[in-house]
Amino acid sequence: MADDEALRALMLALSYVLMKRRRDVTSANAQRRHEVQRRVARRQYFHQRHKRMIMMLIAQTSRPAAELPARPTRVWSNIESTDWWERVVMREFQPSDWLEKFRMTKETFFLLCGKLKPRLTRQDTRLRPALPLEKRVAVALWRLASNVEYRTISSLFGVGRSTVCKCVRDVCHAIVLMLRPLYLRSPSEQELEDAARLFATRWGFPRCVGVVGSLHVPIIAPSSDTQHYWNSRGWLSVVTQGAVNALGQFWDVCAGFPGSTEHSEILQNSTLWARGCERGFLPPLDFMGRPLGHLMLGDAGFPLKRWLMKSHPESLELTAGQRAFNRRLERARAVVDLAFLRLRARWQCLLKRNDCRMDVVPTMIEACCVLHNVCELHGDAFDARWEEAVRSEESPQPADEVSPASDDPDAQEVRELFCEYFLQQENQQRTLDC
Known part of the structure; x- marks a missing residue:
């Protein structure tokens, strides 16, 4: 009886192995046939394409020399019309049209082209003229x-879709490579001193050289590691950290971190952290009877450091000095919120869901920050109507908060100095008003 059971089990195992082997062989044969068919179809396609190109070149060279065109002829069957670009844009566009469609004046546009020329110039080929x-x-x-x-x-510019994709990629890379060192760079000591004076006079916060903030940019689902791109608001994004001066111009940008990355973690992996922790921004000066270095401002998503101030958590137990500090910091910190608002309003690829590949998105974000500085520095007008799209966006920005355990105890003393300073200022102002 036991031998029969063992024999039956062995027969079942053999049957299973044979069936699996047959299924694997059948599947392998099907894949092999599919691969052969694909290769044959691809070879036929390229053969026909090569044959058409040869016939068109033979027809072209057989014409008399006087009839040959001055420029190389495109060897494509679907040549799109370029009338809109050559006639409407280049000849008929008004200043308001340039600003609306390209987000900059015509003068700034051609200045940009001149600076990118060494990187983007292409030569004509025998098959087609260069764009x-x-x-x-x-x-x-x-x-x-x-x-x-x-x-x-x-359809608008009369070029192929692959050409549009290549133009976006090449231009963004060229902007980051050639213009970032000119328009988006770490400020010199003199520029930091000018920024500190401007923050003190315009925003009422002394010893401040910049404000740091974060922006989530919507994206489509990446091909891998999707879970790390879901932010706390429940949508896919990449995070960009930006530091701005008192005029809302970027001087430090870190882009491309997955949406679930904490803001404090991005800060610790940036050059901003190394500069603030190691050598500071400017030599210390006397402030409220104590030597104090220059610093930056941030929100609740960043740790409190001697060189990075943030507000006290809102509470009914806050002192008058702490409330005065919070009011003044939020007033000064609004400059980075305004900078991000103008950035997204002007370049709406950062506002709407970006469907580019993940290896392009960080470069695109950095290029937009550089272009933001270009427009701001050259005084290009900003249309307030562009802000409507930002204010009505469906995906609100996530609010990140860091644990108080990461705050520097020594930084508490610095923050209390500012609390005392701002409270004295408000009391003096009340005395003058009376």
Whole structure:
């Protein structure tokens, strides 16, 4: 009886192995046939394409020399119209049209093209003429400003969708490579001193050289590691950390961190952290009878440090000095919120869900920050109507908070000095008003 059971079990095991082997062989044969068919179809496609190109070149070279075109002829069957770009944009666009469509004046546009020329200039080939530099830049700016589909831009500018994608990638890389060292760089000591004076006079916060903040940019689901890109608000994003001066211009940007990354973690991996912790921004000066270095301002998502101040947590137990400190800090910190608002309003690829690949998104964000500084420095007008899209966005920005355990105890003394200073100022102002 036991032998029969063992024999039956062995027969079942053998049957299972044989069936699995047969299924694997069948699947392998099907995959092999599919691969062969794919290769044959691809070879036929390229053979036909090569044959058409040869026939068109033979037809072209067989014409008399007087009839040959001055420029190389495109060897494509679907040549799009370029009338809109060549006639409407380059000849008929008014200043308001340039500002609306490209988010900058015509003068700034051509200044930008001139600075990017060494990186973006292309030579004509025998098969087709190279896309003009100005058109390449315009295609990229249109995408950054509107975030419309490549198909729409393709029809508008008379180029292929793959060309639009390549223009956006190349122009963004060129902007970061060539313009970031000019328009988005760490300030010198003199620039930091000027920033500190401006923060004191315009925003009423002395010893401050900048404000740091974070921005979540919506994205589509990446191909891998999706879970790390869900932020606390429940949507996919990448985080950008930016430091701005008193004029709302960026001088430090870290982009591309997954949406679940804490703001304090991004700060600790930035050059801003190394500079603040190791050598500071400027030599210490006397403040309220004590030597005090210059510092930056942040929100609740950043740790409290001697060089980085944030508000006291809201509570009914706050003293008058602490409430005065909170009011003055939030007033000064609003400059980074305004900078991010203008950045997204001007370049709406950061406002709407970005469908570019993840290896392009960080470069695109940095390029937008550089272009923001270019427009601000050259005085290009900002249309208040652009803000409507930002204020009505469906995905609110996540609010991050760091644990009080990460705060520096020595920084509490610095914050109390400011509390005392601002309370004295408010009392003096009340005395004068009376």
